[in-house]
Amino acid sequence: MSDYIEPDTPNGVKHHSNTTNDEILSNVDISNPFDDNNANSDFIQTDTYNVSKNSRGTLDETILETLRRDFTEINTTLKKVVYPHFPSRQLLSSTSTMITNESLSSSSNSANDQSIADISANCDLWAPLIFVITYSLCVSHAHTLFSSLFVLCWTLLLIMSLHMRLTKPYENVNMITYISLSGYCIFPQVINSIITQIIFPIILKMAGNRHWSIRIITLLKLITLILCELWSLTSISLVTNSKGFVQIFPLGLCLLGLGWLATIL
Amino acid sequence: MSNTKYGALNGVDDDLDGVDDFLDEPNPFEDSQHGTSVSNATVAPDLDTKSMATTVLPDYSEIADDQQEPSGEPHGEYSNVNNGSSTNVNNSTSVHGELPPGLINYYSKFFQLSTETFKGRFLRSLRINQLIFESESYDPESRELFGAIWITCAIVLVKFMFPGLINLVHYGIIKGERISESVPTNDRDKIYWNLIHSIWLFGIYSFVVPFIVLQIILKDDTNGEDNGLPQNEPTNDAGGRHMTINANAKNLIGLITVYGYGNSIWLFILPILDITNSIATRFKTAIAIEWAIIALAYVKTAQYMNMQICNRGNGHVRLPFTMIFVLGFHIIFSVLLMFTLY
Numbered sequence: 329m330s331d332y333i334e335p336d337t338p339n340g341v342k343h344h345s346n347t348t349n350d351e352i353l354s355n356v357d358i359s360n361p362f363d364d365n366n367a368n369s370d371f372i373q374t375d376t377y378n379v380s381k382n383s384r385g386t387l388d389e390t391i392l393e394t395l396r397r398d399f400t401e402i403n404t405t406l407k408k409v410v411y412p413h414f415p416s417r418q419l420l421s422s423t424s425t426m427i428t429n430e431s432l433s434s435s436s437n438s439a440n441d442q443s444i445a446d447i448s449a450n451c452d453l454w455a456p457l458i459f460v461i462t463y464s465l466c467v468s469h470a471h472t473l474f475s476s477l478f479v480l481c482w483t484l485l486l487i488m489s490l491h492m493r494l495t496k497p498y499e500n501v502n503m504i505t506y507i508s509l510s511g512y513c514i515f516p517q518v519i520n521s522i523i524t525q526i527i528f529p530i531i532l533k534m535a536g537n538r539h540w541s542i543r544i545i546t547l548l549k550l551i552t553l554i555l556c557e558l559w560s561l562t563s564i565s566l567v568t569n570s571k572g573f574v575q576i577f578p579l580g581l582c583l584l585g586l587g588w589l590a591t592i593l
Numbered sequence: 594m595s596n597t598k599y600g601a602l603n604g605v606d607d608d609l610d611g612v613d614d615f616l617d618e619p620n621p622f623e624d625s626q627h628g629t630s631v632s633n634a635t636v637a638p639d640l641d642t643k644s645m646a647t648t649v650l651p652d653y654s655e656i657a658d659d660q661q662e663p664s665g666e667p668h669g670e671y672s673n674v675n676n677g678s679s680t681n682v683n684n685s686t687s688v689h690g691e692l693p694p695g696l697i698n699y700y701s702k703f704f705q706l707s708t709e710t711f712k713g714r715f716l717r718s719l720r721i722n723q724l725i726f727e728s729e730s731y732d733p734e735s736r737e738l739f740g741a742i743w744i745t746c747a748i749v750l751v752k753f754m755f756p757g758l759i760n761l762v763h764y765g766i767i768k769g770e771r772i773s774e775s776v777p778t779n780d781r782d783k784i785y786w787n788l789i790h791s792i793w794l795f796g797i798y799s800f801v802v803p804f805i806v807l808q809i810i811l812k813d814d815t816n817g818e819d820n821g822l823p824q825n826e827p828t829n830d831a832g833g834r835h836m837t838i839n840a841n842a843k844n845l846i847g848l849i850t851v852y853g854y855g856n857s858i859w860l861f862i863l864p865i866l867d868i869t870n871s872i873a874t875r876f877k878t879a880i881a882i883e884w885a886i887i888a889l890a891y892v893k894t895a896q897y898m899n900m901q902i903c904n905r906g907n908g909h910v911r912l913p914f915t916m917i918f919v920l921g922f923h924i925i926f927s928v929l930l931m932f933t934l935y
Contacts, residue, residue, distance in 0.1 A: 490697070495739075497701040539769030546765030573708040578743050581750055588750075592757040592772075 402455040409512045409567050415558040451504065456485065456511020459518045466521040467590050477589070484582045485510045491578045492568055499569070506568065513564035514586060520556035521590035524549050553591045557584055703738040703846060714740060718854035721893075722900060725854045726841050736846040741853020745799045748859050752791045752934065755867045756784050763871070790933040798926045799856060803848035806919055810838055810848075810902075813915045838915065842902045851901045855894055862890045863934075870935050883935060891927045895920050 464477040489506035492499075528545050535541035560583045565576050692699040717723040726735045764775040772781075841847040866883055873879035898919050 491704075493697055494701045494704040497698050503697075537771065542771055543766055543769045546761060549765075550761070574706060574711055574739065578746070581743065581746055585750055585753075588754050588757070592761065 398454060401450070401452075402458070405450060405452075405455065405512060406515060409509065410515045410559070410563045413559060413563040413566055415555060415562055451508035453504070453508055453511065456508060456514070459511060459514050460485075463514065463518045463521050463586070463590070466518070466525045467593050469525070473593070480589075481514070481586065484586060485514070488564070488579055488582050492570065492575070495575050496570075501568075509567055510564060513560050513567065514583070516556040516559040516563070517583065517586045517590065520552055520587055523552050524590050525593075549591050553587050557587050560587075700738070703736065706737050706739055711740060714854055715744070715857055718857045718897065721896060725851070725901060726839075726847075735841060736844070736850055738846065738849060738853075741799055741849045741856075744853050744857050744860070745795050748795055748856055748863065749788070749791045751860060752863050752867075753784065753788045755864045756787070756871070759867060759871050787934050794926070794929060794933060795856065795859075798922075799852050800849060802922050802926075803852045804845060806915065806922070807843075807845050807848050809918050810843060810915050813838070839902055839904045851898070855897050855901070858890055858893055858897075862886060866935060884931070887927055887931050891923065895923055898923065 460478060460481040463481060464474050468474040468477050485507050488510045489503050492501075492506050493503055528549060532541060532545050557580070561576065561580050564570065564579050564583070570576050570579065694700075714725045717725050760772055760776050760780075764770045764772050768775070842851055866886060869879045869883050869886070873883070899916060902919060903916065
């Protein structure tokens with residue numbers, strides 16, 4: 329028995345010295361499955377997720393590498409859930425159309441279902457945890473209010489998930505997935521808290537606390553609140569396929585509560 | 594897995610104990626009851642082929658109609674409901690096809706209403722002499738918790754936001770002063786105390802008071818409900834008196850719906866009270882105005898309660914014993930609201 333510890337990833341098959349296996353592997357494409365250039369391969373297309381999950385928790389990589397991979401995964405999900413839904417003029421018009429016309433076309437419905445299923449497959453609670461901690465730290469300035477905000481954030485995520493489960497009992501999505509999706513969609517609120525609690529005070533200090541600068545900063549706070557609220561609301565309603573006032577209004581209330589706390593605290 | 598490359602990799606024996614040694618064994622965790630879902634399943638193609646797994650989705654074609662036209666009924670065909678707990682739901686479904694109250698999906702029937710229905714009830718609750726329910730007769734589908742819960746939450750949020758918004762506009766934008774320096778700490782703390790007070794006050798009034806009122810209604814209703822079901826039409830009892838309680842108000846959910854929509858007036862009253870309260874420090878008459886506004890809101894809500902709870906089937910209206918308690922609770926609520934929030 330050699331001292332070699334086999335890695336969990338399929339890359340490890342390269343190290344086998346077994347002749348029989350080598351023969352088998354000679355017919356197998358063992359190119360790097362993480363390489364995006366190989367996206368045409370059926371094997372990689374269908375099993376990238378499995379490979380990615382299998383590669384988690386390996387002991388033979390640095391902490392930095394693990395963190396980098398986790399952040400990359402979070403960023404990948406954000407690219408699908410949050411980034412594209414910034415309240416641009418075009419998107420707002422399409423969203424308002426969606427709200428007024430409760431029934432979408434069948435094609436967009438199926439696309440949404442697939443999108444939800446895709447994101448559901450990769451749902452995690454790490455990103456929501458990071459966002460909630462960042463939000464609570466920014467708003468509380470790391471003081472005693474942190475714990476209250478932390479609990480409040482998770483309570484609101486739970487309420488939003490419960491609301492979506494209750495209003496859409498036929499959706500093939502479970503509670504944890506809804507919590508994860510809601511957690512991703514508070515990312516704009518985290519940005520709002522960073523801007524209003526860290527960046528604006530710094531700018532105000534640099535401007536010398538003059539009356540006009542306070543007026544402008546206050547106005548900018550309100551504008552940031554509205555933009556981030558719309559961003560969060562658009563993201564969560566599109567990614568969870570929530571349609572109509574009845575489904576969207578409670579989500580808006582919860583997100584508005586979070587945004588308002590960041591604005592006035 | 595039909596992929597040959599994947600199969601070839603599975604065939605590699607690493608001479609170590611592991612999962613690969615049991616690939617030919619049947620999966621003991623495979624859910625045999627999942628057959629119904631699998632039979633209807635379609636494999637969803639990946640949208641983003643870089644990182645997503647192939648996901649099996651149930652075919653919703655058979656339940657599409659139900660989804661588009663949600664009803665308030667418990668949905669005996671709930672066997673199709675939700676993925677994660679579908680097995681539990683199936684096992685827990687009673688003989689009559691109704692879910693037990695311990696499951697989340699049991700309560701989903703109280704949240705199935707269309708936007709038009711909600712808007713219609715909300716607007717009717719603001720008008721005078723209009724029923725929020727579509728008819729006075731007993732209709733289980735008309736009962737819901739959505740309005741009661743989210744109108745109450747909206748009121749709490751409005752009460753929390755509006756004083757802060759007034760400060761932000763008054764000091765931040767008009768005066769150009771920092772709120773932390775201009776507004777006393779006590780006033781800022783009061784906003785958070787008011788949040789707590791509004792939560793328990795509206796929570797109790799919307800969800801606990803209906804339960805108490807229901808007990809009184811059941812005792813007051815002289816005709817009773819021998820079979821446990823509400824009666825549809827007003828009838829005369831032996832003494833010649835009329836059934837005076839609306840059938841929809843004779844159950845807890847219906848009564849919570851009545852109380853929930855009855856709160857909608859406060860969505861407009863509380864911001865007005867906040868404005869008058871902000872000028873009350875300079876004008877003492879503002880306090881009198883506040884009490885006058887509260888009194889008007891009380892009259893409007895009392896009229897609404899009378900309209901929703903009392904039945905006017907034969908045109909003969911007798912103020913039932915229940916209404917004394919309903920109006921009494923409402924007086925207590927209004928006074929508490931004034932003392933705790935202002």
